[in-house]
Amino acid sequence: MQEHSKTPRLANRRELIIKTAARLFREKGFEATTVRELANAVHLQSGSLFFHFESKEEILLAVLEGGLLRAVAILNRSLHKARTPREKLAAIFHGHLKAILEEERDAFTIILRDWRTLSPRSRKAVIALRDKYEEHIDRVLREIAHEPFIPKDIRLFRLFLLGALNWTVQWYRPGGALTADQLAERFLSMVVADKDVAGKQRPTAKQTRVRAALRL
Amino acid sequence: MQEHSKTPRLANRRELIIKTAARLFREKGFEATTVRELANAVHLQSGSLFFHFESKEEILLAVLEGGLLRAVAILNRSLHKARTPREKLAAIFHGHLKAILEEERDAFTIILRDWRTLSPRSRKAVIALRDKYEEHIDRVLREIAHEPFIPKDIRLFRLFLLGALNWTVQWYRPGGALTADQLAERFLSMVVADKDVAGKQRPTAKQTRVRAALRL
DNA sequence: CCTACCGATCGGTAGG
DNA sequence: CCTACCGATCGGTAGG
Numbered sequence: 486m487q488e489h490s491k492t493p494r495l496a497n498r499r500e501l502i503i504k505t506a507a508r509l510f511r512e513k514g515f516e517a518t519t520v521r522e523l524a525n526a527v528h529l530q531s532g533s534l535f536f537h538f539e540s541k542e543e544i545l546l547a548v549l550e551g552g553l554l555r556a557v558a559i560l561n562r563s564l565h566k567a568r569t570p571r572e573k574l575a576a577i578f579h580g581h582l583k584a585i586l587e588e589e590r591d592a593f594t595i596i597l598r599d600w601r602t603l604s605p606r607s608r609k610a611v612i613a614l615r616d617k618y619e620e621h622i623d624r625v626l627r628e629i630a631h632e633p634f635i636p637k638d639i640r641l642f643r644l645f646l647l648g649a650l651n652w653t654v655q656w657y658r659p660g661g662a663l664t665a666d667q668l669a670e671r672f673l674s675m676v677v678a679d680k681d682v683a684g685k686q687r688p689t690a691k692q693t694r695v696r697a698a699l700r701l
Numbered sequence: 702m703q704e705h706s707k708t709p710r711l712a713n714r715r716e717l718i719i720k721t722a723a724r725l726f727r728e729k730g731f732e733a734t735t736v737r738e739l740a741n742a743v744h745l746q747s748g749s750l751f752f753h754f755e756s757k758e759e760i761l762l763a764v765l766e767g768g769l770l771r772a773v774a775i776l777n778r779s780l781h782k783a784r785t786p787r788e789k790l791a792a793i794f795h796g797h798l799k800a801i802l803e804e805e806r807d808a809f810t811i812i813l814r815d816w817r818t819l820s821p822r823s824r825k826a827v828i829a830l831r832d833k834y835e836e837h838i839d840r841v842l843r844e845i846a847h848e849p850f851i852p853k854d855i856r857l858f859r860l861f862l863l864g865a866l867n868w869t870v871q872w873y874r875p876g877g878a879l880t881a882d883q884l885a886e887r888f889l890s891m892v893v894a895d896k897d898v899a900g901k902q903r904p905t906a907k908q909t910r911v912r913a914a915l916r917l
Numbered sequence: 918c919c920t921a922c923c924g925a926t927c928g929g930t931a932g933g
Numbered sequence: 934c935c936t937a938c939c940g941a942t943c944g945g946t947a948g949g
Contacts, residue, residue, distance in 0.1 A: 493923050514817065516732045520944060535945065597871075598814050601730065641887050648868025649861045655813075656860060672858050736928060740945050751929060 499537050503529050507548045507591035509628050514547055515599040545599070546607045552592020553614040556584040570629045571677060576670040577622055581650055586657050586665045594654055622647070646676065705907050714862050721781065723764045723807035731761055731815040735752050761815070763824045768808020769830040772800040776837050786845045787893060793838055797866055802881045810870055838863070862908040 505596040509518045520541055524531040538544050556603050563580025585593040596611065603611060623643070630639040649672065658669065721742045725734045736757055740747040747873065754760050779796025783789040801809045812827065819827060839859070848853040873884065 514732070516730070517818065519942080523941095530919055531944085532920080532922095532946075536918055539945095541944065546862075602733065638887065638890055642891065643867070643882075644872060645888060645891055647866045648866070648871075649864040651863025651869050651871075652860070655867075668857075671854060672861060675852055675858065675861055735926080736924095747928085748936080748938095749932075752934055754935055755929095757928065 490528050498527075500545065501514055502534065502537055503547045503551060506544045507552070510545065510548060510599065511591040511594045515595065525532070542604060542607060543600070545595070545603065546610065549592050549596055550614060552589040553596075553611070553618060556589045556592065557614070557618050557621070559584045559588055560618065562622065564625065565626075570632050573625045574629060574677060575669070575673055577625055578650065578673050579666060581622065581647075582653065582665040582669045582672075585651065585654055586668075587659065590654065590659075597654070718750065718753055718760065718916075719763045719767060721806065722760045723811070725770065726764060726815065727763065727807040727810045731811065731818055738884050758818070758820060758823060761811070761819065762826065764847055765827050766830060768805040769812075769827070769834060772805045772808070773830070773834050773837070774833065775800045777806055780837065780841065783841075786848050789841045790845060790893060791889055793841055794866065794889050795882060797838065797863075798869065798881040798885045798888075801867065801870055802884075803875065806875075813870070814818070 506523055508700045520534055521531040525536050553647055560580040567576040626643050636642040722739055736750055737747040740750050779792045783792040784787040844858050852858045
């Protein structure tokens with residue numbers, strides 16, 4: 486932890502560039518963000534960015550790879566202690582919303598809008614990570630698929646659910662009325678029987694039976 | 702309808718430019734599409750585009766305004782003969798998916814990705830049209846909101862449903878296994894009691910009661 | 918990590 | 934609607 490050690494300073498600067506780029510790319514788009522803007526934001530001359538990165542695209546790649554790797558970790562942590570089908574589905578809702586709305590919102594927003602600008606090589610790397618992330622979700626949903634009363638077409642059910650979750654990046658604003666966790670619980674209650682969601686009004690025995698039968 | 706009348710030729714050329722621009726902007730993004738590419742695609746010299754439009758942005762504006770205006774018409778047509786709450790919800794599913802997946806996919810994709818590049822003036826015009834479109838959907842959902850057993854938080858329910866529908870632009874490919882109408886029916890069956898959806902296996906009386914009670 | 922700079926490309930224009 | 938062109942800006946580089 487020496488002040489004068491060069492490696493940590495370089496790593497810190499690199500991380501600062503990546504973090505700042507993530508915000509700018511999300512706010513303005515990758516192509517609309519110039520290297521000069523990014524350089525100014527981290528108090529460098531524009532040419533100096535290329536002391537840390539070979540190209541503007543390499544910065545984008547670093548943003549996306551870092552974000553997706555951390556998102557996988559978030560999802561894993563959320564899924565780790567889930568046991569019952571309901572708990573597993575809840576873990577997906579909570580972990581996924583935490584990843585895309587709070588921790589790694591930049592990466593998910595950018596990948597959705599700007600993935601086309603990546604070179605084939607970079608694109609392959611990013612898609613591999615994205616597939617890894619989605620595999621976790623797919624695996625859990627396939628486990629739940631064998632539960633009774635789940636829609637037959639599990640693929641469409643998955644696309645339906647993930648669509649509703651993913652779309653939140655379009656309207657959710659941090660610091661609003663709901664935290665990501667609260668939003669996850671509200672959404673869960675729309676597709677699955679309440680157990681003790683939010684601890685509020687307990688449903689009648691009949692309602693619980695009915696809704697459990699219908700959805701999970 | 703004379704061959705030598707100039708007005709229709711001009712109008713046709715203008716429409717061709719708008720239609721071609723819509724496809725290119727969707728495929729490559731607005732900023733990544735150069736005026737030279739667009740000009741080549743319609744067999745003009747790049748400078749000649751500015752005989753028809755004042756700026757590249759004016760082309761984008763024409764693409765979005767045209768698409769949104771036609772989308773409103775599609776939605777109106779779909780909602781026109783809907784009477785019961787279920788029919789109204791079905792009309793939204795069918796009309797909205799037809800608009801965003803088939804007829805006006807370009808405009809919805811572009812507006813989602815590139816609206817930030819519009820000038821404040823253009824943005825205002827586009828947002829006004831978008832609000833008009835969403836008003837139709839909102840109005841119907843508010844009517845349905847008073848039906849029993851609809852989730853209390855109608856706003857979140859709306860965001861949940863529209864999220865699932867809107868997200869289809871990310872994965873649906875025309876010419877695949879499902880038409881937009883078929884997809885609408887499948888999605889409908891996930892949130893509302895079947896009446897005679899697809900005419901397939903009729904649910905039991907109990908199921909119908911249960912699902913109707915739960916969702917609509 | 919800065920200074921100084923470059924080739925390429927962009928949207929757009931003048932004049933016909 | 935074309936020809937010929939321009940000023941601005943872009944990502945990136947050489948040399949220190």
